[in-house]
Amino acid sequence: MRTIIRGLRNVYRSPLRTGLLVAVLAVSVGLALIMITVNQAFAKRLDDIKSQAGTSITVRPAGSFGGGFFGGGPDEGGNPNGNQPTPTPGNATQVATPTALTAADITKVESIPNVAGIARHITVRYSGTDLVSAPMQGMPSEEGGFQRPILITGTDDPTSLTTFGTQDSTITAGSVFTSDQADQDVALVGETLATANNLAVDSSFEMNGATFQVLGIYTTGTQFGDNALFIPLTTAQNLFQRQGEIDDAVVYADSVDNVNAVADDIRQTLGTDTVDVTTELSIFQSISAPLSDAKSSSQVGMIVALAASAAVILFSIGLVARQRIREIGILKAIGASGWHVTGQFGVETVVVSVTAALIGALATFPLAQSAANGLVSNPSTPTFGGGGGAGRFAQASGLLGDVGVAVSPEIFLYALAIAIGLALLASIVPAWYVGRVKPAEVLRHE
């Protein structure tokens, strides 16, 4: 106990030396803690992105990717309107399918390992008079002029309503259709479209000569997404005379880790000149690349900072021990055991390390967010043909802009662990000196 007390007192007997040592060490430890905090924040955000990216893989006929609501961007040949709509019965046009997928294609995909499920869709732009398009905010009145088409999606997976790249559709009234209703004239109607046509749950409307019952109302939170409706896939195929055709399929891998492998298998099975295969994961990964780079940088920074901390304390304690080698000799000459001297220096080292680590931890709070912002550069914006991927991109980009660094109380545990680690490491120096110092030799050179 007296050794500990003596060690504690010694720390405060040389305030200048202790202060300088603590300051230098605090900078190193603080930097390491900042890097740990930032690294954790980046890792968490990347996990968030990964989890939100999900396991879905979108399969479309080759050349149709990007064929969105307004006819899409340029196709591979540079034609700015390469995905010309195909006339369909009634007042609907088929969206962007040069050669639709077939049921046989989907059957092949079903046999690929690690495929957990497939959702099939056909998409039709309806511009008939049975339904009135919802008005758009900020747009001139459509009365007597341009009628914004209503997007009709036939799907066999009403649990995952995807329209305009948005998966986060929420049922606000009623319910979705079930597998028993796969060929029935039932519909889920977007909120603004329902309002524009005075539709509610259990009400009905006419479309292409068929009477549809409204099962549910949904919202996506977007004007385009809510000016749409979903009907069962078979109903849509029959209504628009597209039996056996699929415009796109969303294939679900059984885990995020298998997404890329399944996507590769689909490309290999159906041929890259037949289908375009895109994964949400790849989109998110390309968008989150700066975040990944920053995470790697913070990891390197953390290692460098820890190494610098170790070097600083080893060097400093080495200097101090060398300066105090005579004191070690004196202590041994008057009867201090090796343990006494090592313990005294050990306590001094622990106090210095812990103090520096605590100061470093406190400095982490105001500096970690700035460090995170400095490490994340602006992502280069990938170019999308339009429509489909835009919503997901916007969603992922939003994640990048909001890397909130939360300095948790956990950081003090890290600080403590670093302090103890450094103290143990640094204690090697005085222990080595104590073992090596022969009082007769040290005191002889007086």
Place this chain on the structure above:
Amino acid sequence: MSRGSEDLVSDLGSSTAVAEQLTKHFKSGPDTVRAVDGVSFRLPRGKMVALQGASGCGKSTLLNLIGALDKPDSGRLIVDGIDVAQLGGSGEVAYRRLKVGFVFQMFNLVPQLSAIENVMLPMELAGAGNSGTLQARAAALLGWVGLPPDRHNRRPSRLSGGEQQRVAIARALANDPPLILADEATANLDSKTGALIVQLLRSLRGEDRTILIATHDEAIAKEADFVIVMKDGHLFASEPKLEEQPTKPLPKLEEQPTKPLSEGPPRPDRAFWDSLRRGLDELGR
């Protein structure tokens, strides 16, 4: 034929220490320095013995061997019944704490400790008493060596050379060892202060305390009860001088000690020794 430790211990008689064929050589490049080259001697108990010789003759090495700061290459050394050459580990540490007190030329006080803390340190290391007891004994010792109370809490850097050496003497006395080793204890002091320190050391000798002072100064050697002359690692003379030594009046001290020197330094009480029992057990006593 070399004699065993038991024989030497039985021969101790009125001696504090007995050495026989004690040897310590050092390598210095291609050369061998025969610092202590087969010396034999007896240190009479309760006397002040001067180890006189020029610088580099081996005085400090011999003191280091006696103080267990170094190990002899060969030979026997018995101090207060302890076979010093055979000590190791905890025994060596206990011996340094309890059997010898060192007074160095450069004082060798711990710079960041105050005067009183320096004196308390050997007692703390030995695990003696509680803090209050140690402080009281340290203050008494400092008083005895003549350090004014207002300087007890000063660090060595704020004390004069003479004051520092007084603190060093008080520290050497802390655990009441039977042997005080003073290595050129006055070499760094002016003559007046040096003379005072010699008188202080001289007054330490007592019934069961022996003083061995290494010096190159003949005037200091004359103050001793016995003089041993050392040259090139060998002892050349050991002459009893006690009876021939005229009694000299004590020089006037700069500061009046709390106790007259003639009474000797304050001795620890029974409780102090009881608290050191473990250390003594380490030495087999």
